[in-house]
Amino acid sequence: MAFISVLASAGCGVLYQSPEVKEREDGSPVTVVPLTSAEVSRANSSPYTPRALPAVFYAAAGAGSSQPGLGALPAEPYLPSTTPKQQTFRPLPDTLPEPYKIGVGDVLLLATKSSGSTVEQLSGLLAAQNQRQGYTVRDDGSIAIPEVGPVQLSGLTVQEAEDRLFQVLVQNQIDPSFSLEMAEFHSKKVAVGGAVKSATLVPITLNKLTLSAALTSAGGVSVRDKEFAVVRVYRDGNLYEMPVSMYLDRQDLQDKVLLNGDAVFVDTSYDLDRAVEFYKSKIDIISLRTDARESTLTALETEVALQRNSLEERRDLFELRTKLGAEKHDYVYLTGEVENQARFQLPYQQHATLADVLYSEGGFDTTTGDPSQIYVLRSDDQSDNLAAITAYHLDARNPANMIIATKLEMRPNDVVFIEEQQITKWSRALQQLFPSLLRTAETSVLGAL
Structure with a gap:
């Protein structure tokens, strides 16, 4: 170079x-x-x-105007003051589900061998309970076994209850060959209500109960505008909130484990369709009062058209000034x-x-x-x-x-x-250099001639 x-x-x-x-x-x-x-x-x-853009680009036709010659809009009906509230996100804490513990109201099914001796020894039990499909845990936390008496099982896991029954049967010189199963679950429940298809109490069983399973048991979320809905869970005096749109997109929120006593409530603070219906009803009320529904709507449409034309004219004028360089x-x-x-x-x-x-x-x-x-x-x-x-x-x-x-x-x-x-x-230097050298050489040659 x-x-x-x-x-x-x-x-x-x-x-x-x-x-x-x-x-x-x-x-x-x-x-x-x-x-x-x-x-x-x-x-x-x-x-x-x-x-910032001029204010005319933010105005909407029909939103009211003070421009001379446009006149005033007809009186607008009252609209509900409820507006979409800012949604907070406070998810349920992660919990490790504990083994199910028997509680009051649960139904246990006790099955024994069908041998003659066992049937004779537990004839009262089999005759009474086989018809009822098991034992219901009473208010005092026990089940009543004929010829044995009450056995406290509340607060025990199924395995612990089997161990307790084994000891009781042995002490009463009864063949301890049996099996114990959970037949019905009534002691632990989660309440689900609000914007769901059917409010219900969902029992907690041997398997963990997730938030998704609880809402499914209630028929699922039933809201028109999911972006305004919130899943709220009350637990031990604490309120946890998850926007429905976020809940539907995140599997980890759907898999949150619910505990006994939780209350799930789907809430919506704003319903667009409901607001529209409300607005229409108010229009009808005003029309009935004035007995001029058609003229009112016509006046409204005319005024909106006038305002829209005015807005478009001012916006076009701004764009023209921009093209001509009159706007900074x-x-x-x-x-x-x-x-x-x-x-x-x-x-x-x-x-x-x-x-x-x-x-x-x-x-x-x-x-x-x-x-x-x-x-x-x-x-x-x-x-x-x-x-x-x-x-x-x-x-x-x-x-x-x-x-x-x-x-x-x-x-x-x-x-x-x-x-x-x-x-x-x-490249550019050579492009400029070679023509100059050629011209210099040509001049020198011509001069020598």
Whole structure:
């Protein structure tokens, strides 16, 4: 390159100039800062509030207007004040289910051998209980076995109850060959209500009872607008809340284990269809009072059309002023090896990133641009020296670094600059050099003749 520069200087007095980020001729500093996560955070901390769209872009036809000539809207019916409340997320804590313990009201099935001696010894038991399909645990926590008496089983697991019965039968000299099963579960329940198809009490059995299983037993969640519904679980004086939309998307919430005494309630604070029906009923009431339902609705439609036309006219006027440059905007400027030397208008009410600027304008030319030399030049307006410039340097040879470009927020008057590749500099220098040398040689030859 130095050789070409010398030839160019000697041959035609022209030296190819390649733009690059460096200190300016007047000595004003240009600080090059490699873009890292920390530097992105620092750069983004500079104050900037995106421009807001005119209020006309937020107005809706039919929302009321004070514009001259439009008149007032007909009186609106009363609407319910209930609005969607901010949903909180406080999931049930994870619990390890304990082995089922027998309780009052549970029904146990006691089965013995069918041998004659056993039948004779437990004839009263078999005659009485085989018809009832087992023993019901009484209020005192015991079951009454004929010829044996009450046996306390409440609070015991099935295995512990079998051990207790074995001891009692042996003590009463009865053949202890038996099996014990849980026939019915009544002592432990979970209440399910609210916006479900059928409120119910769901018993807890030998298997763990999950939140999903409990709601399924109640017929499932029955709400029109799931985004406003919440699954609430009351447990030991604590309230746990899970938005229905989140509950339906997450298996871990559906698999939460319920405990005895839990109360599950599906609640919705806002129902869109109900609100619409309410609105219609109020319209009917107003119409009955004024006996002019058709004229009221016609007046409403006419007024809405007038307001809509007014809004569209003002919006069109703003867009026309924008095209003619009568509205002030914030811009970022692209230069160097980009697809188009252009300016990028920063959007209204949101921040644009370096990636937005690059790719909305077609990115940079990878055949001529150097991906390791991408710069964002920004004037340091916070310092006393307004001429100071910070050059945020992005090395995008590794495409993973482009993630940083999606995080760096743009500021008004930023300049995005991409340097040439070395081979591009050589190519352009040679393109300018050879025609000049040929012209010089031709001039020399003609002069010699």
